[in-house]
Amino acid sequence: MTTPLRDLIKNPTPAELELVARYAMQPEDARRERAFTAFAGTGLPHRRMENWRWSDFKAQVKGVENPSEPSRHDPLEEGAAAVFRFTPTGFEYSAKLPAGLRMLAKPEAQAFGGAEDMPLGALAAALSGSKTRPATLMLEVTGSDLPRIHFAFDGEGEANFGRVVVLIRPGAALTVSESYTGGAGFSSVLFEYGLQDKAQLDRIVYQRGADDEAIAVTAAINLEESAEVRQTVLAFGAKIARIETRVTHQKENAKAVLNAAYLAGAGKHIDLTSHVRHGAQHCVTEQITKGAVLDGGTGVFQGKFHVPRKAGQYTNADMQHQALLLEQGAVVFAKPELEIYADDVECAHGNTCGALDENQLFYMRQRGIPEVQARALLTRAFVMEALDGAGMLGDILAHEVGAWLD
Amino acid sequence: MLKIDNLSATVGEGEDVKTIINGLTLEVPAGEVHAIMGPNGAGKSTLSYVLTGRAGYEVTGGSATLNGADVLEMDPEVRAAAGLFLSFQYPVEIPGVPVMTFVRTAMNAQRKQRGEDEISAPDFIKLSREVAGKLKLTPEMLKRPVNVGFSGGEKKRLEIYQMMMLSPKFLILDETDSGLDIDALKTVSDGVNAMRDPERGMLVITHYQRLLDHIKPDKVHVLAGGKIIKTGGPELALRLEGEGYDGVLGEAG
Numbered sequence: 090m091t092t093p094l095r096d097l098i099k100n101p102t103p104a105e106l107e108l109v110a111r112y113a114m115q116p117e118d119a120r121r122e123r124a125f126t127a128f129a130g131t132g133l134p135h136r137r138m139e140n141w142r143w144s145d146f147k148a149q150v151k152g153v154e155n156p157s158e159p160s161r162h163d164p165l166e167e168g169a170a171a172v173f174r175f176t177p178t179g180f181e182y183s184a185k186l187p188a189g190l191r192m193l194a195k196p197e198a199q200a201f202g203g204a205e206d207m208p209l210g211a212l213a214a215a216l217s218g219s220k221t222r223p224a225t226l227m228l229e230v231t232g233s234d235l236p237r238i239h240f241a242f243d244g245e246g247e248a249n250f251g252r253v254v255v256l257i258r259p260g261a262a263l264t265v266s267e268s269y270t271g272g273a274g275f276s277s278v279l280f281e282y283g284l285q286d287k288a289q290l291d292r293i294v295y296q297r298g299a300d301d302e303a304i305a306v307t308a309a310i311n312l313e314e315s316a317e318v319r320q321t322v323l324a325f326g327a328k329i330a331r332i333e334t335r336v337t338h339q340k341e342n343a344k345a346v347l348n349a350a351y352l353a354g355a356g357k358h359i360d361l362t363s364h365v366r367h368g369a370q371h372c373v374t375e376q377i378t379k380g381a382v383l384d385g386g387t388g389v390f391q392g393k394f395h396v397p398r399k400a401g402q403y404t405n406a407d408m409q410h411q412a413l414l415l416e417q418g419a420v421v422f423a424k425p426e427l428e429i430y431a432d433d434v435e436c437a438h439g440n441t442c443g444a445l446d447e448n449q450l451f452y453m454r455q456r457g458i459p460e461v462q463a464r465a466l467l468t469r470a471f472v473m474e475a476l477d478g479a480g481m482l483g484d485i486l487a488h489e490v491g492a493w494l495d
Numbered sequence: 496m497l498k499i500d501n502l503s504a505t506v507g508e509g510e511d512v513k514t515i516i517n518g519l520t521l522e523v524p525a526g527e528v529h530a531i532m533g534p535n536g537a538g539k540s541t542l543s544y545v546l547t548g549r550a551g552y553e554v555t556g557g558s559a560t561l562n563g564a565d566v567l568e569m570d571p572e573v574r575a576a577a578g579l580f581l582s583f584q585y586p587v588e589i590p591g592v593p594v595m596t597f598v599r600t601a602m603n604a605q606r607k608q609r610g611e612d613e614i615s616a617p618d619f620i621k622l623s624r625e626v627a628g629k630l631k632l633t634p635e636m637l638k639r640p641v642n643v644g645f646s647g648g649e650k651k652r653l654e655i656y657q658m659m660m661l662s663p664k665f666l667i668l669d670e671t672d673s674g675l676d677i678d679a680l681k682t683v684s685d686g687v688n689a690m691r692d693p694e695r696g697m698l699v700i701t702h703y704q705r706l707l708d709h710i711k712p713d714k715v716h717v718l719a720g721g722k723i724i725k726t727g728g729p730e731l732a733l734r735l736e737g738e739g740y741d742g743v744l745g746e747a748g
């Protein structure tokens with residue numbers, strides 16, 4: 090005997106009722122059901138949940154299909170060898186897939202655990218796909234010199250849910266870009282990246298949404314022996330936006346580089362949350378997050394390194410978060426956490442929030458640079474430090490930062 | 496050229512307001528180099544900040560004009576475009592902004608303010624190469640962020656580089672000799688001397704007579720208690736070196 094769907098969520102909001110209705114329209118599937126049940130345990134996450142205290146989706150998501158602005162320009166699509174486009178009815182792709190990359194028709198990999206900790210990731214898994222499209226896009230990478238592939242998420246005025254699983258086989262390498270350019274009242278996407286021994290992943294994420302959009306991007310990245318992930322995020326926020334990354338070092342000598350820059354203007358909320366579990370010895374994590382926030386904007390940084398007593402021995406991990414409050418009225422919440430039980434580790438963290446340096450501003454103005462330009466130059470230099478790892482896309486991201494500052 | 500008349504300025508707010516410049520009068524004609532010497536706390540650096548428009552100082556009386564234009568009414572960047580350049584006692588580090596980008600941005604901003612065309616990239620690079628060569632600055636140094644990782648001497652040379660690139664009408668050198676060894680002092684002084692011009696004035700602020708062996712002033716002023724209390728030729732600097740400020744000030748008081 091199963092619980093009637095409408096009773097899955099306690100005291101549901103109108104938006105949650107809509108989500109239940111959407112789930113009811115999906116074909117029956119045991120995995121979807123598990124995912125939705127996990128989501129229903131909390132409903133839309135809210136401020137009384139410790140990990141969501143500054144990003145209250147329950148309060149902010151009023152409806153699922155509320156009309157909004159069309160999606161923004163996607164700066165990363167050009168130049169990609171293959172583009173997967175996610176729309177409210179599933180995904181489509183145009184180009185022939187490059188050699189070394191193929192789609193898996195049947196799920197050949199188990200979904201990762203831990204969905205109960207990622208309510209919006211579980212929701213994405215429950216609602217992705219449609220009657221005519223599989224719930225999950227699964228890709229397998231066997232090549233090591235593939236051109237970049239791109240995932241585009243634009244909502245076309247509806248809700249948008251997607252789930253992608255990417256398996257990177259031993260020694261294989263992949264560069265992916267993901268753009269979340271809004272256009273949906275509410276969207277949630279779950280990415281699961283499995284990096285097998287010595288696999289490499291470069292992940293570049295671009296997010297920009299409108300004042301009435303809610304966006305959640307959840308990624309689980311599992312690293313096996315000597316696997317390496319380099320992640321670069323540039324996010325401008327939305328009414329509420331959360332980019333959550335959960336990395337698990339599963340085997341020895343894995344390395345994760347997590348870089349992010351956020352720029353929040355008036356009416357924008359951007360939450361960068363990460364959780365890194367050092368579940369194997371001799372693993373490395375380097376994380377730098379830089380933010381700049383204007384009056385009426387909100388930035389959230391939550392970072393956690395979890396280093397178990399035996400498994401996490403010889404961990405080397407560094408977490409830095411630095412935010413610029415560019416105007417009175419800018420708000421930044423930061424919670425860096427190191428949870429370390431192992432005794433032979435090198436772990437460090439730093440967290441600063443402040444205004445632009447008056448000495449620097451005066452020096453620049455004394456040389457003839459007008460104040461507005463000096464502020465933009467300093468802010469750009471500040472956040473660009475976090476975007477150095479974006480490789481060839483660094484110039485595009487720099488241009489986006491510059492355009493925002495102008 | 497630069498005319499300061501009965502200037503007074505305060506620093507601080509509320510009960511902490513302190514008068515630092517107190518009825519200062521000074522005129523530097525075009526083509527001349529004037530030195531300002533004085534004991535610690537006399538107001539030397541404050542004078543340079545008040546003239547260039549740093550926040551935190553309030554002008555409470557008097558005037559300062561450059562070629563007849565009231566500089567005290569202008570924003571700092573407008574003063575720069577009008578030709579006022581300050582070589583900082585402690586040049587500021589600007590991480591993430593390479594020297595070349597910084598100076599070219601400054602140069603073009605000044606030109607725009609004056610209604611002139613931007614400098615072309617080839618012209619800028621050619622000029623930069625010439626100036627850097629004179630100051631023994633390597634191309635690699637000019638690619639680094641402004642003042643980041645520069646030694647004290649390199650920072651001062653970079654100030655002179657900016658000065659020569661921007662070619663201002665009036666120079667204020669604030670303790671340019673501090674932190675310099677003998678060789679660097681010579682390089683910096685040669686740079687400053689190369690800027691001497693019948694159309695250009697200079698105000699050289701210093702603690703010690705040493706710098707004035709290299710940059711020969713036309714006049715020396717002694718600043719104490721926020722005003723000029725004595726003016727003389729280069730020999731005044733030598734006397735200060737010999738007798739100390741107490742000796743010379745005692746006589747003036």
